[in-house]
Amino acid sequence: MTHSLDIGGSLLLLGAGKMGGAMLEGWLALGLAPGNVAVLDPHLPAAAAAQLAEAGIAVNPSLAFLGTPAVVLLAIKPQVMEAALPSVAPLFGPDTLAVSIMAGKTIAGIAALLPPRTAIVRAMPNTPAAIGRGITAAVPNGFVTPAQKEAADALLRATGALEWIDDESLIDAVTAVSGSGPAYVFHLVEALAAAGSAAGLPADLAMRLARATVAGSGELLHRSDQPAGTLRQNVTSPGGTTAAALAVLMGEGGLASLMEKAVLAAKKRAGELAS
Structure with missing residues (x-):
């Protein structure tokens, strides 16, 4: 075509x-x-x-x-x-x-x-x-x-x-979420791979696993009409490994708090560039 x-x-x-x-x-x-x-x-x-x-x-x-x-x-x-x-x-x-x-x-x-x-x-x-x-x-x-x-x-x-x-x-808020957002996702891959290495995986294997996991999860989100929260819940068994990890990520000072600070910092910087 x-x-x-x-x-x-x-x-x-x-x-x-x-x-x-x-x-x-x-x-x-x-x-x-x-x-x-x-x-x-x-x-x-x-x-x-x-x-x-x-x-x-x-x-x-x-x-x-x-x-x-x-x-x-x-x-x-x-x-x-x-x-x-x-x-x-x-x-x-x-x-x-x-x-x-x-x-x-x-x-x-x-x-x-x-x-x-x-x-x-x-x-x-x-x-x-x-x-x-x-x-x-x-x-x-x-x-x-x-x-x-x-x-x-x-x-x-x-x-x-x-x-x-x-x-x-x-x-400015759009800039902070989607304009800068790919960098946040790529850093998530870096952090996940580093955590895998700290857990005992060879560094190259940890990186391959992290890249494929984030890329595949993004494609699943793209193709699915379900909310992100539902897709998260679908991976999470009560009392299982994912739940243990999410207790850390979703706890006080966790990912939501860090992301809010990051987006606000990017939004603030966008405003500074305008002045």
């Missing part, structure tokens, strides 16, 4: 780091024409730049070459926004849509660096976008037309699930 991802014009990817690169992989896999894509990233490693160029993507072309893109995906580090956006602002036409995935940067802050009345969608994806299993939350400003929202929807949904929200103030 041939897929085609059409956004009604060209796309400029500003920043092709981990997240921007992951999203680009997802778009190309779903048929976004490489010839309609340009990447601006002065820090892109030579090998990555060569790979993109070989695929037919324009890498760091002149601004004159770029013309007026239909969509500009802002995937730069939040700390360089003030320096980077003015350089691409002249590319924006009246129908250009900016889609930002910069953590902590508000629509108002982005708008101040772009032409007046620019249509902006602020989004927070996560790295499983690279395999089409991401989750993104997005909020549009008042200048986004239905057609532009449809284009943003196609781009963001091409890499996984998408949740449109109306309240921009929720984005």
